[in-house]
Amino acid sequence: xxxxxxxxxxxxxxxxxxxxxxxxxxxxxxxxxxxxxxxxxxxxxxxxxxxxxxxxxxxxxxxxxxxxxxxxxxxxxxxxxxxxxxxxxxxxxxxxxxxxxxxxxxxxxxxxxxxxxxxxxxxxxxxxxxxxxxxxxxxxxxxxxxxxxxxxxxxxxxxxxxxxxxxxxxxxxxxxxxxxxxxxxxxxxxxxxxxxxxxxxxxxxxxxxxxxxxxxxxxxxxxxxxxxxxxxxxxxxxxxxxxxxxxxxxxxxxxxxxxxxxxxxxxxxxxxxxxxxxxxxxxxxxxxxxxxxxxxxxxxxxxxxxxxxxxxxxxxxxxxxxxxxxxxxxxxxxxxxxxxxxxxxxxxxxxxxxxxxxxxxxxxxxxxxxxxxxxxxxxxxxxxxxxxxxxxxxxxxxxxxxxxxxxxxxxxxxxxxxxxxxxxxxxxxxxxxxxxxxxxxxxxxxxx
Amino acid sequence: xxxxxxxxxxxxxxxxxxxxxxxxxxxxxxxxxxxxxxxxxxxxxxxxxxxxxxxxxxxxxxxxxxxxxxxxxxxxxxxxxxxxxxxxxxxxxxxxxxxxxxxxxxxxxxxxxxxxxxxxxxxxxxxxxxxxxxxxxxxxxxxxxxxxxxxxxxxxxxxxxxxxxxxxxxxxxxxxxxxxxxxxxxxxxxxxxxxxxxxxxxxxxxxxxxxxxxxxxxxxxxxxxxxxxxxxxxxxxxxxxxxxxxxxxxxxxxxxxxxxxxxxxxxxxxxxxxxxxxxxxxxxxxxxxxxxxxxxxxxxxxxxxxxxxxxxxxxxxxxxxxxxxxxxxxxxxxxxxxxxxxxxxxxxxxxxxxxxxxxxxxxxxxxxxxxxxxxxxxxxxxxxxxxxxxxxxxxxxxxxxxxxxxxxxxxxxxxxxxxxxxxxxxxxxxxxxxxxxxxxxxxxxxxxxxxxxxxxxxxxxxxxxxxxxxxxxxxxx
Numbered sequence: 001x002x003x004x005x006x007x008x009x010x011x012x013x014x015x016x017x018x019x020x021x022x023x024x025x026x027x028x029x030x031x032x033x034x035x036x037x038x039x040x041x042x043x044x045x046x047x048x049x050x051x052x053x054x055x056x057x058x059x060x061x062x063x064x065x066x067x068x069x070x071x072x073x074x075x076x077x078x079x080x081x082x083x084x085x086x087x088x089x090x091x092x093x094x095x096x097x098x099x100x101x102x103x104x105x106x107x108x109x110x111x112x113x114x115x116x117x118x119x120x121x122x123x124x125x126x127x128x129x130x131x132x133x134x135x136x137x138x139x140x141x142x143x144x145x146x147x148x149x150x151x152x153x154x155x156x157x158x159x160x161x162x163x164x165x166x167x168x169x170x171x172x173x174x175x176x177x178x179x180x181x182x183x184x185x186x187x188x189x190x191x192x193x194x195x196x197x198x199x200x201x202x203x204x205x206x207x208x209x210x211x212x213x214x215x216x217x218x219x220x221x222x223x224x225x226x227x228x229x230x231x232x233x234x235x236x237x238x239x240x241x242x243x244x245x246x247x248x249x250x251x252x253x254x255x256x257x258x259x260x261x262x263x264x265x266x267x268x269x270x271x272x273x274x275x276x277x278x279x280x281x282x283x284x285x286x287x288x289x290x291x292x293x294x295x296x297x298x299x300x301x302x303x304x305x306x307x308x309x310x311x312x313x314x315x316x317x318x319x320x321x322x323x324x325x326x327x328x329x330x331x332x333x334x335x336x337x338x339x340x341x342x343x344x345x346x347x348x349x350x351x352x353x354x355x356x357x358x359x360x361x362x363x364x365x366x367x368x369x370x371x372x373x374x375x376x377x378x379x380x381x382x383x384x385x386x387x388x389x390x391x392x393x394x395x396x397x398x399x400x401x402x403x404x405x406x407x408x409x410x411x412x413x414x415x416x417x418x419x420x421x422x423x424x425x426x427x428x429x430x431x432x433x434x435x436x437x438x439x440x441x442x443x444x445x446x447x448x
Numbered sequence: 449x450x451x452x453x454x455x456x457x458x459x460x461x462x463x464x465x466x467x468x469x470x471x472x473x474x475x476x477x478x479x480x481x482x483x484x485x486x487x488x489x490x491x492x493x494x495x496x497x498x499x500x501x502x503x504x505x506x507x508x509x510x511x512x513x514x515x516x517x518x519x520x521x522x523x524x525x526x527x528x529x530x531x532x533x534x535x536x537x538x539x540x541x542x543x544x545x546x547x548x549x550x551x552x553x554x555x556x557x558x559x560x561x562x563x564x565x566x567x568x569x570x571x572x573x574x575x576x577x578x579x580x581x582x583x584x585x586x587x588x589x590x591x592x593x594x595x596x597x598x599x600x601x602x603x604x605x606x607x608x609x610x611x612x613x614x615x616x617x618x619x620x621x622x623x624x625x626x627x628x629x630x631x632x633x634x635x636x637x638x639x640x641x642x643x644x645x646x647x648x649x650x651x652x653x654x655x656x657x658x659x660x661x662x663x664x665x666x667x668x669x670x671x672x673x674x675x676x677x678x679x680x681x682x683x684x685x686x687x688x689x690x691x692x693x694x695x696x697x698x699x700x701x702x703x704x705x706x707x708x709x710x711x712x713x714x715x716x717x718x719x720x721x722x723x724x725x726x727x728x729x730x731x732x733x734x735x736x737x738x739x740x741x742x743x744x745x746x747x748x749x750x751x752x753x754x755x756x757x758x759x760x761x762x763x764x765x766x767x768x769x770x771x772x773x774x775x776x777x778x779x780x781x782x783x784x785x786x787x788x789x790x791x792x793x794x795x796x797x798x799x800x801x802x803x804x805x806x807x808x809x810x811x812x813x814x815x816x817x818x819x820x821x822x823x824x825x826x827x828x829x830x831x832x833x834x835x836x837x838x839x840x841x842x843x844x845x846x847x848x849x850x851x852x853x854x855x856x857x858x859x860x861x862x863x864x865x866x867x868x869x870x871x872x873x874x875x876x877x878x879x880x881x882x883x884x885x886x887x888x889x890x891x892x893x894x895x896x897x898x899x900x901x902x903x904x905x906x907x908x909x910x911x912x913x914x915x916x917x918x919x920x921x922x923x924x925x
Contacts, residue, residue, distance in 0.1 A: 039560060039562060039563045040560055040563050040565065040566055041563040041564075041565055042831070042832050042835075043832075044565070045831070045832035045833075046832045046835070046836075048832075049832060049833075049836060060840075061836065064836045064840055065836060068832075068835045068836060068838075078560065079560060080560060118634040119618075119631065119634060119635055119636070121634070122627070122630045122631040122633070122634050122635075123627070123631065125630065126624065126626065126627035126630060126631075132626065132627075135626075136626070163630055163634075165633075166629045166630045166632070166633030166634075167626050167629050167630060169633070170629045204634070206639075207633065207634045207638070207639055208633060208634070210638055210639055211632070211633035211634075211638060214638060329565070332560075332566075336560065406626070408604070409623075409624050412576065412580075412601065413577075429561070429566075429568050429573070429577075430551075430568050430569040430570065430573070
C-alpha cells in the first residue's frame with residue numbers, strides 16, 4: 001500500500017490532470033453533503049476557532065482551521081463560501097508576510113488592483129445603494145443647507161472620485177431661483193483603496209466641469225495639492241509614516257484651500273474618516289489622533305454644514321480575533337446583496353467581491369498604521385463629533401422621503417432606519433450597513 | 449441554549465397550532481427557539497428568534513380570534529377585532545406584553561437566513577424573502593417578462609416598467625434617474641458633445657411626467673458623426689429651467705472655450721490612480737533552506753506573522769528566521785519527492801469522511817478509492833468543531849500535511865521549489881523569478897484564486913489558467 005501510494009503520489013500532476021479539472025463545486029458539493037448546510041454560523045465558528053488559536057498561539061489548530069476553510073471556501077459558491085475564500089486569502093497573506101511590519105501597505109498584494117473606467121465607476125456606485133445612499137442623504141442635506149447662499153464651496157473628501165456630484169449639480173440646476181456658483185475642492189491624495197480609476201483626477205474634473213456647463217451651473221473644481229504625496233507613485237507610498245497624514249492635515253488651511261469669505265463652505269466626508277488614523281500619537285492626553293485633529297481643523301474652517309457618511313461597524317481598535325469575527329459579520333452584507341441579483345459566475349460580481357477582499361486583507365492582514373481601514377460605527381462617530389464640538393443636524397422629512405424613494409428603486413432587502421432624527425442608517429435585511437449624519441460646529445449661528 | 453417555551457407570551461406559534469384553520473393533519477413545527485447571541489453584527493442580541501414552518505409562515509391567517517375563529521394576517525388587526533367582542537377586562541388584555549423584539553429565520557435549511565445570526569427582523573420581510581428566494585414565481589410582467597414570487601414586488605415593478613426610461617447618447621438605458629444623471633455626467637458622449645460646441649436643441653418632453661422617454665442627446669445627430677447607435681432625434685433632457693432659455697443663448701455657452709472659462713479647471717498636476725501593483729514579492733523568504741523542520745507544531749514555526757501579531761498590537765519579529773515557513777514547505781516537498789508515505793489515515797476514503805475526499809483529491813485515487821468515494825452516505829451536518837477534528841485526523845498539521853499540499857505545493861514528482869518557480873516564471877513570460885516554493889505558493893494564490901476552474905490556491909490548476917486566456921492577468925505580470 002505504501003509503495004503504491006508513493007508511486008502514485010509522484011504523478012499527481014502529470015497523470016491525473018483531471019483531478020484539477022474537478023470544479024470547485026463538486027468538491028464543495030461533496031463537502032456540503034458532509035457538513036450539511038454551509039451556513040454562515042459554521043464559517044463564523046471556524047473563524048472564532050482561528051481567532052482563539054491565535055490568542056493561544058496554537059499553530060496546530062490554526063492550520064486545521066485553514067485547511068477546513070480551504071476546503072469549504074469557493075470564490076464562486078454561495079455568499080458564505082465566497083466570503084470565506086476572501087478571509088482565507090487574507091489570513092494566508094498575513095501568514096505569508098513574515099517580514100517585519102515596516103512594509104507599507106502600499107497596495108502591493110497578491111491581488112491585482114482593478115482599475116475602472118469612469119463609466120464603470122458610475123455604474124458601480126449605483127449597483128447597490130452602498131454609496132448612493134450616502135450621496136443621496138448628503139446631497140439632500142447640503143441642498144438645504146446652502147439655500148440662500150449665492151456661492152458655495154464644497155470640500156470633498158471621498159473615495160468615489162466625485163461620483164456624488166452630478167446629482168447635486170442637477171438638483172441645483174433645477175432650483176427655481178437658479179443654481180448658486182459652485183466650487184468643489186478635492187485633495188490630490190486619497191487612500192489607496194477601491195474604487196480605482198484608470199484615468200487621472202484631472203480627467204474626472206474635466207468631465208464634471210463639462211457636465212456642469214451643460215447644466216448651466218457656474219462651476220469650478222480644484223485639486224489641491226498634498227505635497228509631496230502627489231508626486232509619488234499614485235501617492236500611496238510610505239503610508240507607514242504618520243508624517244504623511246500630518247502633511248495632509250497641514251494642507252487643510254484657509255490659504256491652501258483658497259477659502260473665500262463670501263462662500264458657504266460645505267465639508268463632505270464620504271467613507272473618509274475611517275482612513276484617518278485613530279491611534280493616539282503622543283503619550284499625554286492632550287495629544288490627539290489624526291482623526292481628531294482632522295475634525296478640529298475642519299471645525300475651525302467654519303463650515304456651514306459637515307456631512308459624514310461611513311460604514312457602520314467598529315473595527316478600529318479591536319484585537320485581531322475580534323476583528324476577524326466582526327469583519328465577517330459585517331462584510332457578509334455586500335456579499336449577500338450581490339447574491340440577490342448577480343449570477344454566481346458573473347465576472348462583475350467576482351470583481352466587486354475582490355474589491356472587498358482587499359479590504360478584508362487590510363483589516364485582517366495588517367496592524368498599526370498600515371491597517372488603513374479603521375471603521376468606526378455611527379454611534380461612536382457621533383460621540384466623537386460631539387466631543388470635538390459639533391452638534392448634529394437632524395434630517396428633515398423631505399430628505400428621508402428622498403432616501404426612501406431611492407431605496408424603493410433597489411432590491412427590497414435594502415431598508416433604512418432613522419436613529420433619533422440625527423442619523424440615517426442604510427440596512428440590508430435589517431442589518432446596519434452605512435450611516436449618514438450631518439453636523440455643524442457648535443458655535444455656528446444658523447438654526448435648523 | 450435552546451429552550452422550548454410553551455408559555456411564551458403572545459406566541460402565535462402556539463395559537464396557530466391549537467386553533468388555526470389549517471387542517472389538523474398537517475404537522476406543524478412551530479417551536480420558538482430562543483438563543484442569545486452577543487456576537488457583533490447581530491442586529492439585536494436580545495431578540496427572540498422564531499422559527500416557523502413554511503406553512504405557518506405563509507398562512508394568510510396566522511392570527512386567529514379565539515372567540516369567533518376569524519383569521520387575520522396581522523396581530524394588530526386581531527387585537528383590534530378582539531376589542532369588538534366586549535371581553536371581560538381580564539381577558540381583554542393580551543396574554544402578556546410583548547417586550548421582546550422578534551426576529552425570524554427562514555425555514556429553508558439551505559438558506560443563509562436559516563441561521564439565527566442572519567435572522568430578519570420583520571415578519572412580512574421573512575415571508576417575502578421566503579417566497580422570493582424559495583418560492584415559485586407566479587407573477588409575470590407583461591412588458592419585460594420578469595417574474596416575481598411576491599405580488600407586491602410584481603405590482604411595484606409594473607408601476608415603473610417601461611414608464612420611465614432614460615437613454616444616454618451612448619445608448620445605455622437607465623430606469624433610475626440618479627444613475628442616469630451620474631452616468632451622463634461622466635459619459636464619453638457628453639465629453640464629445642461639449643467639444644463640438646453645437647447648439648442645444650430642446651424639444652418638449654417635460655410636460656408629461658409620467659411617461660418620460662428622454663435621451664441625453666443635445667445635439668442634432670445629423671450635424672456630426674454621432675457617438676454610436678441608437679440615437680433618436682434629439683429630445684431635451686434638460687431641466688425646466690434650462691428649457692426656458694432660448695436656444696440662441698445656448699450656443700454662446702457652448703462655444704465658450706472650456707479652457708478659457710475662468711477657473712473652470714484649475715488643475716494641478718494630476719495624481720494618477722492608475723497603479724498596477726506588482727505581485728507580492730513581499731516575502732523575505734530565502735530560498736528553501738536545507739533544514740527540515742518536520743513538525744509544524746512549534747510556536748515559532750509556521751505562522752509567526754499571525755501569532756506575533758495577536759500577542760500584542762504589533763507584529764513582533766519572529767525569533768526564528770523567516771525561512772521556517774518555507775522550511776515546512778520544503779520539508780513537505782521533499783517528503784513528496786522521496787515518496788514519504790502519506791499518513792494512511794488521511795487517505796481513508798470511508799464514506800463518512802467526505803472531507804478526506806477533498807484532501808485526497810490531490811492524491812491519485814486508486815480505482816477502489818473511487819468506488820468507495822462514490823458510495824456516499826448522507827451525513828448529518830458537521831459542526832465546526834467536528835470539521836476541525838477531521839482536519840486533525842487528516843493530518844492537516846503533519847509535516848506531510850495534505851493541507852499544504854492541498855494549497856498546491858505538490859507540483860510534480862521532481863518538485864524542486866527553485867526549479868518550479870523559474871519554470872512558472874518563464875511560463876509567465878519573464879515574470880519575477882522568485883526563489884523558493886514559497887513564492888510559488890503565493891503566486892498560486894495570487895493568480896489562481898478567481899478562476900472558476902481552479903480550486904483555491906491549486907497551483908496546477910493555476911498553471912492551467914495561465915495557459916488559458918483568462919479574465920484577469922496573472923498577478924506576476
